[in-house]
Amino acid sequence: MLSFIWAEDANGLIGAAGQLPWRLPDDMHYFKRTTMGNTIISGSRTFRSYNKPLPGRTNIVISSHSDFPDGVQVISSIEKLCDLVDQNPDKQYIVTGGANLFSQLLSRVDRLYRTKIAHEFSGDTFMPKIDYSLFKQVKSVPGVVDEKNKYPHTFEVFDRK
Ligand SMILES: NC(=O)c1ccc[n+]([C@@H]2O[C@H](COP(=O)([O-])OP(=O)(O)OC[C@H]3O[C@@H](n4cnc5c(N)ncnc54)[C@H](OP(=O)(O)O)[C@@H]3O)[C@@H](O)[C@H]2O)c1
Known part of the structure; x- marks a missing residue:
């Protein structure tokens, strides 16, 4: 099974200069869980x-390079990654981004873990367009807003129909 997990702002923005555009510890805890x-x-x-x-x-990186720290498995193509996922149908493989990788795997993904942040940020990397009519929403839970988590956000899960 292949899943995506990401957080996006009101405009679908996900990245700024190689980093996240926001600080939202509640979402980082959700990502970890x-x-x-x-x-x-x-x-x-x-x-x-x-x-x-x-x-x-288990950490997999998709790259044409091999200079990654110990403890990381490098896979050099989407085809090899899809073979691995197909060979292990009972395991959940969760794609953590970014936009480049999400767009190549859009036709394959079974489940979407989307955190929707109700705020507009500045940045340079956007989530590719997803046809949500192909998915059924199975969860929508508001996150915590407090002094450490200033932006209202919702944890959503969609499964492919
Ligand atoms: N908001 C969120 O939830 C979230 C989640 C993830 C990322 N982000 C943000 O998104 C931005 C990064 O996203 P991005 O789209 O620029 O990059 P990315 O998808 O993280 O990485 C792209 C790189 O992966 C490698 N790659 C991709 N497809 C490959 C393939 N088929 N075969 C071999 N290698 C492949 C290539 O690197 P090589 O040159 O090494 O081959 C490529 O340049 C950052 O700002 C990050 O913080 C946000």
């Missing part, structure tokens, strides 16, 4: 934004 124990798959630019394998998860 959701991905823990699973295999996460990142494009090399997204991996470079944290630059170390995330603990408790």
